[in-house]
Amino acid sequence: xxxxxxxxxLKQIDASDMHEEGLKRDAQYERLALLxxxxxxxxxxxxxxxxxxxxxxxxxxxxxxGQFSLENYExxxxxKSYRRIxxxxxxxxxxxxxxxxCIGYPFAYFLSQLPRRAANLCLIAVLLPFWTSLLVRTYxxxxxxxxxxxxxxxxxxxxxxxxxxxxxxNMTGTLIGMAHIMxxxxxxxxxxxxxxxxxxxxxxxxxxxxxxxxxxWTVFFPLSLPGLFAGSLIVFVLCLGFFVTPAVLGGGKVIMxxxxxxxxxxxxxxxxxxxxxxxxxxxxxxxxxxxxARFVRLxxxxxxx
Amino acid sequence: xxxxxxxxxxxTQITHGQRLWLYIFSGVVMILLVAxxxxxxxxxxxxxxxxxxxxxxxxxxxYEHYLNSPEWMSATFTSLxxxxxxxxxxxxxxxxxxxxxxxxxxxxxxxxxxxxxxxxMVPLILIAIGAFYVYVKLQLLYTLTxxxxxxxxxxxxxxxxxxxxxxxxxxxxxxxxxxxxxxPRWKAFxxxxxxxxxxxxxxxxxxxxxxxxxxxxxxxxxxxxxxxxLTRSMFNALRDQIDPTIASISTVMxxxxxxxxxVSQVMGGGKR
Numbered sequence: 001x002x003x004x005x006x007x008x009x010l011k012q013i014d015a016s017d018m019h020e021e022g023l024k025r026d027a028q029y030e031r032l033a034l035l036x037x038x039x040x041x042x043x044x045x046x047x048x049x050x051x052x053x054x055x056x057x058x059x060x061x062x063x064x065x066g067q068f069s070l071e072n073y074e075x076x077x078x079x080k081s082y083r084r085i086x087x088x089x090x091x092x093x094x095x096x097x098x099x100x101x102c103i104g105y106p107f108a109y110f111l112s113q114l115p116r117r118a119a120n121l122c123l124i125a126v127l128l129p130f131w132t133s134l135l136v137r138t139y140x141x142x143x144x145x146x147x148x149x150x151x152x153x154x155x156x157x158x159x160x161x162x163x164x165x166x167x168x169x170n171m172t173g174t175l176i177g178m179a180h181i182m183x184x185x186x187x188x189x190x191x192x193x194x195x196x197x198x199x200x201x202x203x204x205x206x207x208x209x210x211x212x213x214x215x216x217w218t219v220f221f222p223l224s225l226p227g228l229f230a231g232s233l234i235v236f237v238l239c240l241g242f243f244v245t246p247a248v249l250g251g252g253k254v255i256m257x258x259x260x261x262x263x264x265x266x267x268x269x270x271x272x273x274x275x276x277x278x279x280x281x282x283x284x285x286x287x288x289x290x291x292x293a294r295f296v297r298l299x300x301x302x303x304x305x
Numbered sequence: 306x307x308x309x310x311x312x313x314x315x316x317t318q319i320t321h322g323q324r325l326w327l328y329i330f331s332g333v334v335m336i337l338l339v340a341x342x343x344x345x346x347x348x349x350x351x352x353x354x355x356x357x358x359x360x361x362x363x364x365x366x367x368y369e370h371y372l373n374s375p376e377w378m379s380a381t382f383t384s385l386x387x388x389x390x391x392x393x394x395x396x397x398x399x400x401x402x403x404x405x406x407x408x409x410x411x412x413x414x415x416x417x418x419x420x421x422x423x424x425x426m427v428p429l430i431l432i433a434i435g436a437f438y439v440y441v442k443l444q445l446l447y448t449l450t451x452x453x454x455x456x457x458x459x460x461x462x463x464x465x466x467x468x469x470x471x472x473x474x475x476x477x478x479x480x481x482x483x484x485x486x487x488x489p490r491w492k493a494f495x496x497x498x499x500x501x502x503x504x505x506x507x508x509x510x511x512x513x514x515x516x517x518x519x520x521x522x523x524x525x526x527x528x529x530x531x532x533x534x535l536t537r538s539m540f541n542a543l544r545d546q547i548d549p550t551i552a553s554i555s556t557v558m559x560x561x562x563x564x565x566x567x568v569s570q571v572m573g574g575g576k577r
Contacts, residue, residue, distance in 0.1 A: 030409075037405030038417055041398045041461055048458040049424055052435025103334055110331035113315055125335040131562055132342050133519040135536050136555040139543060140341045143348065143356050146547060150344070150358050183338060203316040212319035241428030244521050248543050258430035258522075265434050265526075278431045289426050 053282070060275040072276035082260075082277075089256045092174060092246065093239035097186075099179040100235050104186035105228060111187070112194035123191075130184040138245045141177040142168060145249075169251025177249040178239060185238060186231040193227020194220075230295035237288045241281060257281050346559065349552035356549050367553040376538065377554065383528070384518055384535035387449060391456040391517035396510040398457065399464025404494065406465075407472045418469075422462035432459070433526040440527050447529040455523050460513035467512065471505030472498075504572070511569045515562060 063069030076082045111119050129137060144150045145168035152164040167173055197220060205215035243258040250256075257277055264274035310322035321328075344358055349367055351360035371377050402421060406414050424432065436455045437446070445451030475498065483493035499506070524534040535554065542548050 031411065032409070034405045034409035035411060035414065035417070038402040038421070041402040041421055041465075042417065044398070044454060045421055045424065045458055045461065047439065048436050048455050049427065049432055050420070052439045053427060053431060055438065056431065056435055106327060107331050107334045110327050122331075122335060125338050129338050129342055131515065131566060133536070133555075133558050133562065135519070135521055135539055135543075136345065136558050137342050139539070139551055139555055140345045142543065142547060143345065143552070144341055148355060180338070180341065183334075199316050206317040210317070212315075212317040212323070215317045241430060243430055244540065248540070258428060261430050261434065262522075262525075265437070271438075274434060278428070278434065281428050282431055285428055286426060 056271075056275040056278055059271050060279045062272060064272070072272045073280075075273060076276065076280070085255050085257060085260050088254060089240060092171075092178065092242075092254060092256060093236050095175055096178045096182055096239045097232050097236045099175065100182050100186040101228070101232055103179070104183050104231070105190060108187050108190040108194055109224075111191050112197075126184045126187050129180070134181060134244055137181060138177055138248050141173065141180065142248060145173050145176065168249055170253050171250070173249040173251070174246045174254045177245045178242060181245060182235045182238060186235050189231040189234065190224065190227045193230075194224050197223045226295045230292045233288050233292040233295075237285050237292070240284060342559065345552050345555045349549070349556045351549065351552075354549070356547070356552055367549045370550050371553045371557075374550075377535075377550070379531065380533050380535040380538040381554075381557075383449070383452075383532050387452050387456060387528075387534060388514045388518040390449070390453045391460055392510045392514040394453065395457040395460035395464050395513040396506065399461050399509060399513075400468050400506055402461070403465050403468040403472055404498075407469065408477070418465070421465055424458050425462040429459075429520075429522040433523045436523060437526040446527060447532055449532050452524065452528045452532060452534070453517075455527055456517035456520060457513075459520060459523065460516040463512040463516060464509040467509045468502065468505050471502040475502055507569055507572050511565050514565065518558075518561070 060072050061068055061070065063071045076086065111122055114122065146152075147164045147166070149168075151167060155161055156164070167176070201219050201223070202215050205219045206212065210218065241258050242256060243262065246254045246256050247259055258281070261274045261277050261281075264270045264277070310325070311320050313319065314321045314324050347360060348356045348358050350363050350365065351357050352362035352364035352366060353360070406418055432455070436451075440446040440451045443451075445454070479501075480493045480498050483497045484490060488496070519536065520534075521536045521540050524537045525540060528534045528537055535558075539551055539554060542551060
């Protein structure tokens with residue numbers, strides 16, 4: 001008798017266990033179903049992006065004879081024209097980043113010192129170009145910088161130089177255009193990291209006798225470095241893959257990696273060379289973004305404010 | 306003025322006067338950021354062959370030239386169609402994905418999120434030639450469908466991030482309450498959650514539209530023929546010469562972008 005009671009009690013425990021397990025399973029299924037909501041988006045990204053890029057990765061290791069080879073990568077090291085392109089890309093990206101830091105950092109500092117309302121108003125100046133078409137902005141610079149353009153006209157009018165100088169269709173024009181387009185990408189993360197700095201630290205520093213300049217350099221500046229670092233990295237990365245602005249403002253004199261990739265496909269139908277360049281660009285981009293993401297949330301950039 | 310210049314500007318003892326250089330510098334930066342784009346607008350109304358500022362004689366001849374050109378018109382309509390369709394597809398797909406990722410908290414959800422935002426991180430030229438290759442196989446090259454699908458992929462990360470962050474600050478218990486009162490999940494989402502994240506959804510739709518409308522590089526490779534986009538045609542025209550027609554088209558593009566921004570601000574204004 002006693003045994004029977006025990007076993008029925010056991011059964012009951014079993015049942016409730018099973019019940020719980022069933023619930024758990026149901027919850028699991030539901031979550032899976034919810035995750036299924038991602039599948040259309042995921043499928044599309046797979047077809048249009050992941051699979052083709054994977055294929056490019058594969059093609060980059062195939063030589064002209066159809067066998068596995070590293071010749072596409074060796075070409076980058078051996079051929080002078082390729083070395084030149086890699087160098088130019090690097091040069092343009094570094095210079096643009098430096099210009100953006102020199103202009104963007106003080107401006108972000110200015111924004112961070114303003115009362116909220118005024119800062120938001122001034123932020124419009126940053127966000128307005130951010131939302132304007134890249135092509136339109138590049139075109140605007142082309143018009144402004146051309147030989148008979150506004151910049152030459154005004155500079156001559158003010159006596160800065162005597163006759164029209166060439167400021168577009170070369171490196172100068174490219175750098176001006178790219179810095180203009182990249183500035184918001186530096187200003188926004190730097191500004192948001194400056195906003196997060198506790199003002200009391202500065203108060204403390206000046207209470208302890210630091211001059212304003214010293215308080216800035218020893219307290220404020222180091223605290224703003226992570227934002228500056230992330231912003232610079234992002235600008236640098238975006239510059240590496242730039243296409244439109246150097247193509248239009250460089251006038252064929254500034255050839256960057258992405259332009260070479262395009263011409264490899266459009267003119268020479270050389271998938272091997274194009275994909276190898278692409279893989280190098282991709283690996284660099286992902287690695288640098290990964291580093292940047294450790295300092296600032298990348299999503300914040302898109303939200304703008 | 307004198308008084309203001311001598312007054313302290315921050316927590317440290319620096320005065321506005323000592324900071325004057327910063328204010329002037331920042332003013333110049335703001336002008337440099339905004340002016341180059343805006344200056345195109347008056348220039349587009351110039352009557353001369355060369356773009357001047359300020360124009361000596363005003364005219365709308367470049368607009369007439371634009372409006373009377375079948376190629377430019379067809380490109381404009383392609384771009385508008387592609388952008389509208391991209392927005393219509395990317396927004397629901399992105400919102401679905403954001404909701405799915407938010408509610409199903411699997412460990413690998415994070416991985417899927419990263420996968421879905423890769424289009425934002427991969428250099429555009431790579432996406433362009435990759436899509437070009439696949440489209441040749443799928444016979445989607447130079448079709449509107451192909452263009453819209455590629456632009457949808459580019460727009461998805463923005464929708465996902467904007468909507469996702471709205472969901473994060475939304476209290477899911479409200480939806481739970483609706484469901485415990487008998488509403489099926491989809492109904493609870495549509496009637497309770499969606500209205501509350503609508504500003505994010507509208508912003509997403511707008512961003513998706515602009516992503517497609519402004520995109521150059523991918524369009525250069527996979528759009529063409531009757532389905533060439535406005536940006537593709539503009540880019541090709543820019544390589545050859547400085548055609549003042551582009552100034553009028555740029556002005557139209559600026560107008561479209563600004564109008565959309567204003568619409569989103571007005572619609573979002575009802576939030577509070």
